[in-house]
Amino acid sequence: xxxxxxxxxxxxxxxxxxxxxxxxxxxxxxxxxxxxxxxxxxxxxxxxxxxxxxxxxxxxxxxxxxxxxxxxxxxxxxxxxxxxxxxxxxxxxxxxxxxxxxxxxxxxxxxxxxxxxxxxxxxxxxxxxxxxxxxxxxxxxxxxxxxxxxxxxxxxxxxxxxxxxxxxxxxxxxxxxxxxxxxxxxxxxxxxxxxxx
Numbered sequence: 001x002x003x004x005x006x007x008x009x010x011x012x013x014x015x016x017x018x019x020x021x022x023x024x025x026x027x028x029x030x031x032x033x034x035x036x037x038x039x040x041x042x043x044x045x046x047x048x049x050x051x052x053x054x055x056x057x058x059x060x061x062x063x064x065x066x067x068x069x070x071x072x073x074x075x076x077x078x079x080x081x082x083x084x085x086x087x088x089x090x091x092x093x094x095x096x097x098x099x100x101x102x103x104x105x106x107x108x109x110x111x112x113x114x115x116x117x118x119x120x121x122x123x124x125x126x127x128x129x130x131x132x133x134x135x136x137x138x139x140x141x142x143x144x145x146x147x148x149x150x151x152x153x154x155x156x157x158x159x160x161x162x163x164x165x166x167x168x169x170x171x172x173x174x175x176x177x178x179x180x181x182x183x184x185x186x187x188x189x190x191x192x193x194x195x196x197x
Contacts, residue, residue, distance in 0.1 A: 027035075033113055044083045049121075049123045049124055049128075049135070049136045049137060050136060050137060050138075050157060051111050051136045051138050051155050052139075052159055052160075053138070053139075053140075053148070053149050053158050053159070053160055054137065054158035054159065055146070055152045056149055057158065059147050060083075060084070060149070060150065061153075065085070066108055066109065067108060067109045067110070067111055068085075068087065068106055068109070068170035069082075069083045069085065069086035069087070069110075069111050069113065070086065070087055070089050070103070070110055070111065070112045070113070070114055070123075071083070071086045071087065071088045071089070071113060071114075071116060071142075072090060072091045072113065072115075072119060072120060072123055073088070073090065073114055073115055073142065074090050075088055077115065077142070078128060078144060081142070081146060082142070083113070083145070083150065086113075089103075091114065091123060094110070094123070094126060100127070100130055100132065103132045103135070103154065104130075104131055104132050104133075107134075108133060108137065109134050109135070110127075110132070110135040110136070111135075111136050111137065111138060112124055112127075112135065112136070112137040112138070113137065113138040113141075113142060113145060114141065115143075116141055116144070117139045117140055117141065118137075119138070120137035120138060121137055123137070124136070124137045124155065133154055138191075139160055140160055144157065144160065148160070152159075152165045170181070
């Protein structure tokens, strides 16, 4: 008798859970990822999402207000210096739905920057995957931006990219890795030495 009651109770419990899941799936809109990693990676490899310092320099000179700069550094670093009119959104705050919604609803172009190019690129990948459009990032770190663009424009930095050799986006996103020196077959070169005393 006890086994029958236990079986019936378990059956009712699981039927309730399955019914709840079906009801939830039918009534709620999915707010999942908008683009998959493969799509975003193929676009990132062409540097379509990188704002060059030349463009930043021209933008700052003209004093336009058509870009929202997003500073991904902590609030202390932000207070010590930032791009004029930049909003502070530390990397740790991305899990807050309100922050994503603000960027998703913003119609102006959004440009991310941080203390490292890799952090800005990761933030861009995250925002693109949750449906934030019209977004790019600045290469390098804020010190390079500040010293070579904001203080005084240095033309030798207009097409700067300090982490191109260090950062493998495909590897970070779980895709096929790009060819690097570590992955390429190595051959040993033997050189005959002539001479003597």
